[in-house]
Amino acid sequence: MTSNLPLLPTSVIGSYAWPAWLHTALAAAQRGEYGPDDMLETQNDAVDLALRDQDDAGVDIITDGEMRRVGFFTAEFYGHMTGLIELPPRRKVGVVGHDQREGYEATAPVEAPAGLGLVQEFEYARTRTATPLKVPCPGPFTLAGRIRPGSIYKDRIDVAYALAAIINRELKALVQAGVTFIQLDEPSYAVHSRAGAPEEFVKLFNTAVDGVNAKIGLHLCFGNFVGRPVAKRTYRPLFPYILDVRADQLALEFANREMAELDLWREFASEKELAAGVVDVKNYYVETPADVAERIRRVLEVAPAEKVTLTPDCGFSQTARWASRAKLKALVDGTKIVRAELTGT
Template structure:
């Protein structure tokens, strides 16, 4: 995989979330018409947390860091999905907050944003994230966000009457954000998606094409099977049905969970598109047991039976935001050591 103009064999990267220090609590950034930061004290605390997250990923040997989602309120048990669902909609024009409850038992505690007008980009969304990480590390890093297709199905549409039209306008709004971040010097972005296991309609790829038009950063697509307090949403194997989406996606790297699913879908990826890098989850993000470097190395070697080393990215299954900091770091550290073991043997 090429990173900053150099080929890196078996690059290592985390997915997105990392546990927050205990002294950083509550919402960091303001919403649509608020100041960027809720307070100067929160800004200092948040930027200090980003330095810790960056340093621990550097120590673990990661090549592309993640933002750690330190602006999310991971410390509120049972409500961790709240900021994931609402952070972006609360920054966009055309969406009024505090609509009806979410669908189903799992999502009823979280309100839906109400789409009451044309969705538009009105202010930077991740400017503070990029600024904080640029001052925390010299390594490339990615900013992760819930994608337009996924956002469209968790909103209460009172304006469009057409879910695809809504998704495409969200994509247009986020494209402006991507261009803004690219101009800031951001080198990678990551789309987070739970939708493809449920539907493989190609309008999702049309949204990606709108989202990433004119974007030259490294583009990751994390297809998530769900990971809230160790609970998965998707138990069946869907990789084969999603493969047409993977082949048409403009993403450079497509990442999925493998370890928690016991690599049941690995053989399907013999049909993975040759122009893309496969991100393989080799650390379980739903189990607090820390795997040894040798255990993780064996998983990497298992993946190498299907995808060559020059098209394989080493990663956890999902984000590590629900773990303790010591457990999350130990998993990343051992993963970095495992990749080095395998790299030396190639």
């Protein structure tokens, strides 16, 4: 899939901003006003818009915007799993935050008899754009974060290995369906990067992608739910261990931290590609193309252009759509400036 890509391809992390009507449609659906066909049509339309916005901006590798993964109403991935009971959020009022999300507890070994829905997502998106597609999937450690082990599992890592088996099957099904680029999202690695943990994360990741014959990316960030991070904003504890993951590309956020820690990429030499976050999804200041170009030039001080992809820091699901559109355009236009400097085109 990479053969026709330009130098310094642009891409996204995964989720995309919701159109206004999707909020009201989901509220209506929650009140019982939508049947399954209404819901399917709504979600298809939402995917169409996400693809269209990315294509309009001229992004080189896009996703379906994760528009079907819309929070508790569709229960995200957990709705596909058996062996779980839902636990209500511990806090229900006041400022929005991570602690207002529902959790789960394992009451039986967790399984996903019909898969996680990613194949269906891809199959629809593939018919709606000719642009190369990447399929993002939450990683097992992040997904395990909302599942209490109960009496079934020993701890969170134990839950994560059960999920890694489910994810591994899903990823192989994606490859079977024609997917050539898969990205696992593991914001929780940086949150829990205490001593010994990064080595365990590598083992877990490699289990999840074992035998998956596609280009593999790993997205690491500091959390983005309601635009709030949940970790110290440093990748350092993960290095150099994280370079042992069986991934071709690491997708890291930099823009939000004014490009801090880029030097890690120089300090720990790696053959891996770097997908560098050069647009801040948590900031309503819309970068100019010149801002983006400046950030890219800094990335190129630590990584060769042939190994660099440019992305926003994280998904756009927590960013207003008008800002997301403007930021995608700035990403593409800023990249064009630097591409022209490098290639003279």
